[in-house]
Amino acid sequence: MPYRAQHHERIALLEREPEVAAAARAVEALRSERATGGLLIYSGEAGLGKTSLLAEVSGIATARGCTVRTARGSETATSVPFHVVRQLLQPALGGMAPDEARELFGDWYDITAPALGIAAPSGPPADPQGVRDGLDRVVTALSERLRKRPLVVLVDDAHWSDGESLGWLVSFATRLSTLPLLIVIAHRPEDASDTSSALLNTAGTAARLRIPLRELTAEAVSELVRATVGEGADDAFCREVWTVTHGNPYEAVELIAKVQDHSLEPVGPRTRELRALGATARGSGLVSRLEGLGPDATRFAWAAAVLGTDISLGLAASLAGMPPAKAAACAERLREARIVTGPDPLEFVHPLIATAVYRAIPPALCTAMHGRAAWAVTEAGLGSAAASRHLLEVHPDDDQEVVRQLREAARDHLAVGAPEAACRCLERALQEPPRSGVRAQVLYELGCATLLTSPPTTIRHLRQALDLPGLDRGLRVDATYRLAQALAHNDQLSEAAVALATEAGDTPPGPARMRLQAAQFLWEGTQARENDGPARSRRLAELADRLPGRDNAERALLTIRAFDAMLRGEDAELVVELCDRALVDGRPAPGLGWTDTEWGFEPPALAGISYAFTDRLDHAEELFTEAVRAYEISGWSGAHLAFAHTLLGLVHRRRGNLPEAESFLREGLRLADRIGSGLPVHWISVGLLIDTLLARGDTSEAETVAERYAFRPPYPNAIVIPDGPSVRGRLLLATGHTKEGVAELEAGGGDLEVRGRHNGVWAPWSVDLARAIAAESPARAAQLTTRARAHAERFGTGTAIGEALRCAAALAPEPEAVPLLARAVRHLEASPSGYEHARARYEYGLALRSSHELTRAADLAATCGATTLAARAREACVTILAME
Numbered sequence: 084m085p086y087r088a089q090h091h092e093r094i095a096l097l098e099r100e101p102e103v104a105a106a107a108r109a110v111e112a113l114r115s116e117r118a119t120g121g122l123l124i125y126s127g128e129a130g131l132g133k134t135s136l137l138a139e140v141s142g143i144a145t146a147r148g149c150t151v152r153t154a155r156g157s158e159t160a161t162s163v164p165f166h167v168v169r170q171l172l173q174p175a176l177g178g179m180a181p182d183e184a185r186e187l188f189g190d191w192y193d194i195t196a197p198a199l200g201i202a203a204p205s206g207p208p209a210d211p212q213g214v215r216d217g218l219d220r221v222v223t224a225l226s227e228r229l230r231k232r233p234l235v236v237l238v239d240d241a242h243w244s245d246g247e248s249l250g251w252l253v254s255f256a257t258r259l260s261t262l263p264l265l266i267v268i269a270h271r272p273e274d275a276s277d278t279s280s281a282l283l284n285t286a287g288t289a290a291r292l293r294i295p296l297r298e299l300t301a302e303a304v305s306e307l308v309r310a311t312v313g314e315g316a317d318d319a320f321c322r323e324v325w326t327v328t329h330g331n332p333y334e335a336v337e338l339i340a341k342v343q344d345h346s347l348e349p350v351g352p353r354t355r356e357l358r359a360l361g362a363t364a365r366g367s368g369l370v371s372r373l374e375g376l377g378p379d380a381t382r383f384a385w386a387a388a389v390l391g392t393d394i395s396l397g398l399a400a401s402l403a404g405m406p407p408a409k410a411a412a413c414a415e416r417l418r419e420a421r422i423v424t425g426p427d428p429l430e431f432v433h434p435l436i437a438t439a440v441y442r443a444i445p446p447a448l449c450t451a452m453h454g455r456a457a458w459a460v461t462e463a464g465l466g467s468a469a470a471s472r473h474l475l476e477v478h479p480d481d482d483q484e485v486v487r488q489l490r491e492a493a494r495d496h497l498a499v500g501a502p503e504a505a506c507r508c509l510e511r512a513l514q515e516p517p518r519s520g521v522r523a524q525v526l527y528e529l530g531c532a533t534l535l536t537s538p539p540t541t542i543r544h545l546r547q548a549l550d551l552p553g554l555d556r557g558l559r560v561d562a563t564y565r566l567a568q569a570l571a572h573n574d575q576l577s578e579a580a581v582a583l584a585t586e587a588g589d590t591p592p593g594p595a596r597m598r599l600q601a602a603q604f605l606w607e608g609t610q611a612r613e614n615d616g617p618a619r620s621r622r623l624a625e626l627a628d629r630l631p632g633r634d635n636a637e638r639a640l641l642t643i644r645a646f647d648a649m650l651r652g653e654d655a656e657l658v659v660e661l662c663d664r665a666l667v668d669g670r671p672a673p674g675l676g677w678t679d680t681e682w683g684f685e686p687p688a689l690a691g692i693s694y695a696f697t698d699r700l701d702h703a704e705e706l707f708t709e710a711v712r713a714y715e716i717s718g719w720s721g722a723h724l725a726f727a728h729t730l731l732g733l734v735h736r737r738r739g740n741l742p743e744a745e746s747f748l749r750e751g752l753r754l755a756d757r758i759g760s761g762l763p764v765h766w767i768s769v770g771l772l773i774d775t776l777l778a779r780g781d782t783s784e785a786e787t788v789a790e791r792y793a794f795r796p797p798y799p800n801a802i803v804i805p806d807g808p809s810v811r812g813r814l815l816l817a818t819g820h821t822k823e824g825v826a827e828l829e830a831g832g833g834d835l836e837v838r839g840r841h842n843g844v845w846a847p848w849s850v851d852l853a854r855a856i857a858a859e860s861p862a863r864a865a866q867l868t869t870r871a872r873a874h875a876e877r878f879g880t881g882t883a884i885g886e887a888l889r890c891a892a893a894l895a896p897e898p899e900a901v902p903l904l905a906r907a908v909r910h911l912e913a914s915p916s917g918y919e920h921a922r923a924r925y926e927y928g929l930a931l932r933s934s935h936e937l938t939r940a941a942d943l944a945a946t947c948g949a950t951t952l953a954a955r956a957r958e959a960c961v962t963i964l965a966m967e
Contacts, residue, residue, distance in 0.1 A: 097303045097332070099136060105292050106140040109265050110147050113233045118263035120226070120233075122256045122289055125269040127296030129435050130333030133269035136296075137237045140267050144235040149265075151235045156243030158438060159391030161276075162472045164501035165198050166392070167248035168218065171236060175225060176201050187224050191217030194718030198247075198499040206717065207680060209500030210535075212757065213718025215251045222255065226264040233263045240434055241268045241283065242275035247501050253282045254757075256289040298330030311339045312349045319351030327357050333433060340421065369436060370443040376416050379405065383413035384422060387429060388441035389452045389473075394429040401459045402452060450478050461488070468495035471508050479514045486517045490525065497532060500718075505532045523553030527562050534569055535721065541569035549586075559586065560595045561681070564602055568683060571606050572763070574800045577613075579606040597636035598682075600626070604643050605685060608650075609801050616838035620647050632664045635674045639686045641665035646689040650802075652841035652878040655697040662690045662702075669702065670709070677713040677723070684710070684723060691730060692804060695737050696845050698880045700915045704734045722764050725754035729768045733804070736771055737882075739917025741779045741948035748772040760792075766803045769794050770810045778918050780951020782817045789814055806831065806846035813851050821855060828852040841874035844883050850890035857894050868894055881914030889923045892930070901930045918947045925956045934960045 105123065112119040123140075125133050141151050154170035176184060176199060184201065185192045194209050195217030196202035226234045241249065252266065259266060270283055287293045299307075305321035328334035341360040347353055374381055386402035387394045400410030417423040422440070424432050431437035444452065457473035460466075471492035474485055489512040493505035509529040517525050526548035533540040545566040548554060554562060563586040570579035583603035590596040604623050607613060627644035630637040645661035648654075663669075671677070671687040678684075691706035710727035714720070732747035751768045769792045776785035789795070789811070798807045808831025815824030832848040835841070843849060853867040868891050875887035885907045892903035904927040911920040921943035928936030941956035 097307060098299055099132065099139075099296075102136055102294050102296070103139055103143075105294060106136070106267065107143050109267075109291065110140070110144050110149060110235065113149065113235070113263060113265045114147050118230065118233060120259040120262045120264040121266075121291035122259055122286065123265065123267045124283075124287060124290045124293045125267070125296060126272055126283075126293070128273055128331075129271055130331040130433075131296040131298065132332040133271075133296065134239055134433070135332070137239050137267060137269055140235070141237060144265075148232055149235045150229045150232045151237065153237045153239070154248075155392075156238070156240040156245075156249075157392040158243050158434065159389070159441065160472065161243055161245055162475055162504060162507060163245055163469075164247040164496055164499065164504040165200070165245065167238060167241075167244045168198070168251060169200050171238075172199050172221065172225075173201065176221075187228070188217065188221055189224070190716055191220045191718065194500070195221060198501070204495075204498035207678060208497040208502075210717070210719040210721055210723075211247070211500045211502060212721040214247075214500035215254060216720045217718055218251050219255055219258070222264070223258075223262060226262050230263050233265070236264065236266045238266070238268045241270040242272070242279050243434075244279065246278060246503060249279060249282050253286045253289075256286050259289075260291075299325070299332055299335065300330065301325040304328070304330060304335050307335060308339055308349065312342060316349035317351055320349045320354055320357075323351075323354035323357050333435065337421075369439045372420065373422065373440060373443070376420055379403075379409060380413045380416045383410060384417055384440050385444045385448075385452065386456075387417075387423060387431070388437055388444065389449065389456050391437070391441075392430075394423075395463075396427040396429065398456075398459055398463060399429070402456050450476060453477050457488070466495065467491040471496075471504075475507060475511050479516065482515060483518060483521075486512045486515045486521065486525070489515075490528065493528060493532065502532050502536055519551070520553040523548045523551035524558070526551070527554060527558060530562070530569070531565060534565060538569040538573040542566060542573065542575075545569065556590070556595065560590065560598060563599060564681075567602050567606055571609075571801070576606045576610045576800050580610075594634055594636040597640065601636060601639040601643055604640070604647075605689075608643065608647050611798060611800055611802050611807075612834060613838065616840070620651060620839065623647055627661075630664075635672055635682065638665045638672055638675055639682055642686045642690045642693075645693045649693040649696050650840045650842055650845060652843070652874045652883075655878050655880045655883075658693050658697050659699055662693050662699075665690055669705065671706075677710045677727070678717045678719060684726070688726070688730065692733070695730075695733055696842060698882055698914050698916070700734055700738050703737075704731070707731045707734060720754065721758050722755060722762055725751045725758075725768070726764045727751075728754065729764060729771065732768070732771055732775070736775050736778070738915050739919070739921070739947040739949075741775055741918060743948075744775045745772065745779070745948075748775060763799065763801055765792060766794070766799055766801075766807065770803050770805060770807055773814055774805060774810050777813060777817055778947075778952075779949055780954075782814075785814055786818055804845070806835070806848065808832075808834075809846045809848040809851070812848060816851060816855055825852060825855050828855070842878060842883070843871050843875055843887060844878075844880070847886065850886060853890055854893055861894070864894055881910040882916040882919060885909075885911035885914060885916070885923060886919060889919075889926060892926065897930070901927075904930050917943065918949055918952075921947055921949060921952060925952060925959075928956065929959060932963050932966075934963045937963065 102125065109121060109123050125136055127133060141153065144151050152171045152175065154167045156167055160166045188195060193205055194213050197204040198209065198214045238252065256266065268286065272280065275283060301322055304325040308316045308321045308324050324335060324338060328338055338357065338360060342349065345360065347356060373384055383399060383403045386399045389402060390398055396410060396414060400407050403410060414423065414429060421432050422436055423429045453473040453476040457470040460470040460473065467488045470488060474489055477485065489508040493508040496505040496508065506529060509525055509532060512525050516522060526544045530541045530544035530548060545562050548562055549559065563582055567579035567583050570582065580603050583599050587596055587599035587603060590599060607619055613619065623644050627640045630641055632638045632641055641661050642665040645658050645665065648661065649658045675682050675686050677687055687706055687710065691703045694703040707727060707730040711724065711731065714724040714727055728747050729751035732744045732751060735744035735747060748768050748771050751764065752772065755762055755764045755768060769788060773785045773789055773794060776788065795811060808827050812824045812828035812831065815827055828848045828851055832852060835846055840846065849867045849871045853864040857864040872887040872891055875883040888903050888907035888910065892900040892907060895903055904923060907923045908927050911923050921940055924936055924943060925940035928940050937956045937960035941953045941960065944953035944956055
């Protein structure tokens, strides 16, 4: 066994008994009948023995029949996406037959396999959250498959992990207690970037144990010295070794090795020479030692340091500019000097050595070597993505080939779900700089790369791109469309509409112009407030109503028109006819689907929402179920999937399946919470969840959700579905804050009236307000009720008419209330709105004092999951029976 390996094993046991014991307990828990996994973290400065500890853990795990997978972060590979994850999983997956791999991945193969480098990308760019979810699936499946030989994952130098791998590791760590999987991480806090440090701190909170390592004591170093050079080493000499190395295990091993190399007698009078020897183990001393091996060995070591990881002997030789035989001889000399290890590929014996060698390369030469490394990697057929980490280090030099390669690398990174890596490449391409006509295209690509992760960044880049020459008409239209999307996602809907109107004015008539006009109407119409909504609606109707739906631009306009008509409370049959015309056989047309990027998800979403509020719940459910399936298949696990679950929650809420609605809405919120806070999907999910909880009678939980997500003014600039002030007003009334609830409903209703939006199902402000003020302002309540009935009759759905009649009955004298409620029950019974039907039948039973009707109401409410309403109906039934 090599000297170094022997003594690193020795160090792992010196004053590391608690650390080793913790790992042994974790492995035992993994091997127990319940197979409890977890996360174990070792942290400490360079040289304290983290690598040795991981080797010890590997030995313990292997001896106990575990499957061990290892990976190491690299200072020179932090920009390589999924570098660490690929080290962990490629050995296990690369040898699988295609069918076996697909079975292991399940539906995630096409999404996650490209990120792992075991399949070529296909389809649209992968969603980063989808890739992470796919990795969850793969590692979970692997750990279950290896349950008899539980999986132990070791990650060294995690502070130098690429962001994609570390982000996934940290998110996955919270699930480990339920899996037969142990992850052990070692890292240096002082060398972590701000991002890595934050992720590692998050991991620390999820870890079953987090252990900071300490320097060795003088006694431990003395034991190590005497075990190596003999018992003749005196106390003064041993003490000086400890003083020179500060108890750092790595430096102690290296210094003792040099004592042996120089045949230095281990006695007190020779301690002065120890300091000189110690200096050669690190920093400039190590560099001097390297230079002593000769210029060829030094040049080869520099080449290896530039390559950083997976140091192919052939690539290093090419980079060093020497024939294979000379390169092999240099590698052997570096092995003998304990600088590198391994046959082919090579690796540095310790990250400290790699760092010292890399930083010793003269800056100009280092830059040139990275340029040559990029060329060598490309020539070796490894692709632009592999070459990009070297291109990022090359000084800008007006090299258009570098621009081309970086753009190609960015496309490759986007394809595997690494938008941040793509952005680094495109930002570097801009520095080269690209030719004037190409610069706009690079800015456009950069804006598209950040669309889902940073709308403000997208806005900046796309505006710059549109201000420059170089975009053809098609790209200008697409850039403007995406700029508007980013502005809308950044809650700047009016600016989105202005940008679209401006570009549409410069675009000749045709599908491209219609695409811009459709988007303009969309973002104008989804603003919470606008100067002249009725006029915009008239212009939209004039443009869209005559369209047959021949192409996607026409279909998108028809969908937007249907949605606007639904909000305005126009004839529901017209709304449905417009939606039907916008679809092809009831489904989104090719190019207008849920995952198609040209138009975005808005057209099919608006069609489904329009169906949902016109009592065509089956149509809505078909569309939204397809959305969930499309996003899951495509690995879009972020805001898109969250929105799809929320939309299914809307369908179940409208149908009166309240427990199912709550389940879908909470899942939508869970998915949205993984991305951030305050997103449009949060407002919609929270509003619907509050409305659903109020229907179930869980007022306290509704209030808690509203407080947790700050569901209160100021509302976003985009409308909320259902109407935000209507939901909050209903919550305030339900919790006894009548004055505040009335004010909320008055203000929100006033805004809707000005815009001509009279759909009382989407925004039930008027019926709730009428009930709330009936005692104090009967005339105003009667006015509101009359208008609500007129708007409901115009809209024509059973739900709208039934709810308006129910409100009218609540304000009518008792003899008039019964027939109004009877009509409300008939309309709601014929509608798909189960909860509203149960509520109307309850009030009808009370008005009739009918135990039969109250029993039916209780049964309906129970079926809906409206437990409080069911209890009230049963209680009223008992009271009436007692009176009889």
